[in-house]
Amino acid sequence: MRLKPLLCRFLIACALPASAQAADYRVDTVVDGLEFPWSLAFLPDGRMLVTERPGRLRVIERNADGRPTLRATPIAGVPPVLASGQAGLFDVMLDPDFADNGVLYLSFAHGTFEANHLRIVRARFDGERLHEPTPILTTRPAKSHTQHLGGRMALLGDGTLVVGMGDGNLDRTDALRLHTHLGKILRIHRDGRVPDDNPFVDRAHGGDAVRAEILSYGHRNPQALVYVATHGALYSNEHGARGGDELNRITPGANYGWPITTHGVDYTGARITPYSEWPGVTPPLTQWTPSIAPSGMCWYDGTLFPAWRHSLFVSALAEKSVRRVPMQSGVPGEQEVLFRELGERIRDVRAGPDGALYLLTDSAEGRVLRVSPGS
Template identity: 70%
Template sequence: MSRSSNPVRAWHAWAVAAWLLCCAGVALGETRDYRVETVADGLDHPWSLAFLPDGRMLVTERPGRLRVIERDDANALVVRPAPVDGLPPVLAMGQAGLFDVMVDPGFADTGLLYLSFAHGTPDANHLRVVRARFDGTRLHAVTPIFTSQPAKQAGQHFGGRLALLGDGTLVTAVGDGNLERTDAQRLHTHLGKTIRVQTDGRVPRDNPFVGREGALPEIYSSGHRNPQAMVRVGDVLYSNEHGAKGGDELNAIVAGANYGWPITTDGVDYTGARVTPYRSWPGITDPLTHWTPSIAPSGMAWYDAALFPQWRGSLFVSALAERSVRRVPMAGGTPGTQQILFRELGERIRDVRTGPDGALYLLTDSADGRVLRVVPAR
């Protein structure tokens, strides 16, 4: 019998791996009390998912298309063949493209939604956020409400996730651009920052750097590398972001706080070189938790629905490199023992959302991407 086929040795290896994961605060998600259904397929690198009040869904495709998922005459969910008309030009290359879609809370009356995307040219590009009215087929009155400054080169580290705070202001996360990482610490640029504006683009008077000489007034927090998700839970705004080789972070965003990049990080550069000798520093807000080695976090959702009572009170963080979703139970703002879910799919997971039906929805990141729905096994 070969070494690899020895069942005793195989069990021992599994037990050791499980013990190491549990010691690291991770629980294996082997007991599958759920099933995964395909809602839609054939999507080109879907990036974000949003739910409309009438049961339809909106999905962004990174190359620059907004798709509608709706029920056909047989009451089956299908992707409408034609994409939504009226989208502004999107720069699609590398990591650049169409990013988040967020439905306004008053959509049933206003038809308003928000989109983020890469705007400009390969040599001079920005993260742009627009507001538009959607009539079911086409976007109207597309209005830019934020464009990152200054222009940057290349197609990396845009950020782009959107969220609304409790006061109705809009926040978006902007990456550092990956060319001059120290811009994340400089207040004359939007790169590496969380931005807060009114939904019409005006700057709130109580933003933390309003009136500070040399600082852009839209800045809400600083020191971010490549933020990938934001979700508000009560009064707390949670964000995750890519580190380099390790040092992925889960943060609670506070107005005016500095989250350290590149002064502090738990990761190293892709070459193996140290970015900095510091994991913590006075005046820097440490992450709630970090993932080292990197899992490449992407989307994030808060789950507090009745369909899966055992998952209530948890953040769900989708992961590209780990091809999983991390369930992070939260108690008093503190992360508990994590559970690794959905690795059996073997898919890079770009986004995770809690649906109005209490199910969990996943987007797979590929040229033949899918929308998946997670429901109880029975």
């Protein structure tokens, strides 16, 4: 497909904090015509995988003249997906040994509108189709409706897999109850086994009604998980209601407060809680009020944009932007608001192996965009 360059030498001044420095960059369309693209993964051979929320896994490859193109036929073998409202096919992530074993992981909504779960499967990709998709996690219990499913995955430094699960948006206090996966960050081995050092394993094995997969709790709707090896830290972002979006550093066993603490109010304007902090609750590293509706997130340490190194990039739906959050010793610095001139909801942001940033636009005619230096 043809590239559509957009040279952005200076960002809109009103969209930037006062001290932010505008970068010289250009944005090219890699491919378009995607239906609500949700996640992107880079294959070792230079191709890319992209998920579409209705349940398709697509390949972006190079045509005969070297231009990127979207393969017409979706990848076969993707398990049935519940695609309704916020539910659908979510994240795609490669195994650390993908070059040798071809294994990848998918997260998606599974079941029916009346009884559904977040499910993680492990499958082998041979370049054309998926083989032997095997469930390694299905959240419990089943919930009704199709809201607040989370769905992002990440790999920790020890090779275990973490996934964010939303609170289901029915009984908010489920996020604080350890008998349910709702409103939690979960951690498993890549074959589905529960790690022995998960924080609530002993209680679960002791007969308590506790889900042993729980890593942390008190989350409303986690939207991104990023492990930064140089920090030894797992970062997440999550949706608040009307305000109170959060960036968190995840500590095993920690309580992140929802719905006892929040900086936001309900969509009706009603107060959810009088508390923005509470003893025993881990506060966010930063919060966004009014809401920016954070979605994807990545860590950037590439060479194409030296001024952007050592930063988290947080894509935003409501703000139609990407927030650059510089991190110094794990502490957020002054943020920079990028790409508002596109005027599009951004579902995901990824740091490519080429040092460029890649964006997914949240639309029925969604695009994959590549951000590179303008000069």
